[in-house]
Amino acid sequence: MSGTNFLSILTGSFSTPCADNPTVAMIEAAYRHHKIDARYINCDVKPANLGDAVHGARAMEWAGFNCSLPHKVEVISYLDELSEAAQIIGAVNCVTIRDGRLKGDNTDGKGFLASLKSVTEPKGKKVLLMGAGGAARAIAVELGLAGTSHITVINREPDKAEAIAALIREKTNGDALARPWEGKAQIPEDIDIVINATSVGLGDAEAMPDIALDTLKGGQVVADVIPNPPATRLLREAKKRGCITLDGLGMLVNQGVIGVELWLGETLDAEVMKHALQEIFGSHD
Numbered sequence: 001m002s003g004t005n006f007l008s009i010l011t012g013s014f015s016t017p018c019a020d021n022p023t024v025a026m027i028e029a030a031y032r033h034h035k036i037d038a039r040y041i042n043c044d045v046k047p048a049n050l051g052d053a054v055h056g057a058r059a060m061e062w063a064g065f066n067c068s069l070p071h072k073v074e075v076i077s078y079l080d081e082l083s084e085a086a087q088i089i090g091a092v093n094c095v096t097i098r099d100g101r102l103k104g105d106n107t108d109g110k111g112f113l114a115s116l117k118s119v120t121e122p123k124g125k126k127v128l129l130m131g132a133g134g135a136a137r138a139i140a141v142e143l144g145l146a147g148t149s150h151i152t153v154i155n156r157e158p159d160k161a162e163a164i165a166a167l168i169r170e171k172t173n174g175d176a177l178a179r180p181w182e183g184k185a186q187i188p189e190d191i192d193i194v195i196n197a198t199s200v201g202l203g204d205a206e207a208m209p210d211i212a213l214d215t216l217k218g219g220q221v222v223a224d225v226i227p228n229p230p231a232t233r234l235l236r237e238a239k240k241r242g243c244i245t246l247d248g249l250g251m252l253v254n255q256g257v258i259g260v261e262l263w264l265g266e267t268l269d270a271e272v273m274k275h276a277l278q279e280i281f282g283s284h285d
């Protein structure tokens with residue numbers, strides 16, 4: 001990268017204080033594997049300092065950076081342009097810097113979509129999406145853009161589910177509706193893909209989204225966005241019932257792959273990254 005005075009090209013994450021960042025571990029492992037002269041560092045940035053951090057990254061000629069909550073919306077005011085997905089979602093988690101211009105993207109949904117395509121083609125499929133937070137919103141948008149035939153969004157707060165369903169109907173060619181999540185969610189028989197986009201199960205191998213397990217059927221794809229632990233209770237129960245399961249490691253790995261492709265034009269080895277995560281979280285099995 002011309003004009004860069006660092007020993008290596010800098011990429012990284014603007015986050016608020018947190019525990020060790022698994023994204024750092026997996027991307028740094030891939031940089032070492034491919035002998036790429038780059039570093040991925042985690043920067044704890046307070047909300048009041050976000051603008052200074054962004055201006056600093058531009059001035060120091062970083063290749064790009066990720067943003068975690070609570071910066072995903074506020075960072076937009078410091079950017080020059082947005083990708084189509086980021087515009088629709090209204091949040092950015094990946095920024096690329098080229099010739100002093102900052103472009104925002106959202107790789108949450110893209111990472112999930114790439115992982116999903118490893119087990120099924122989403123085009124024409126019917127989806128049940130559990131949850132209505134930022135991850136659910138990003139996933140729903142990418143599924144809508146990918147041509148799913150219908151998305152049903154369920155949430156304890158129906159207004160939030162309806163906001164996502166309306167976004168899909170208005171901004172993509174997909175169709176969607178919202179349903180309140182009351183009691184144990186029943187999985188309709190015609191659903192092809194079930195996605196847990198809630199935080200239930202994060203750090204707790206026995207936590208379980210409130211669904212009627214006997215309404216799962218063999219052959220359905222059941223996906224969980226939770227990377228830690230990879231083998232969530234939902235996935236273990238779904239596997240017992242003959243479902244095709246998809247853990248959250250793939251989503252996280254593909255977010256990293258996509259981000260580095262945007263920043264450096266290099267495609268990282270996903271297996272190297274997945275192995276780094278498995279050393280942190282444990283394997284699916």
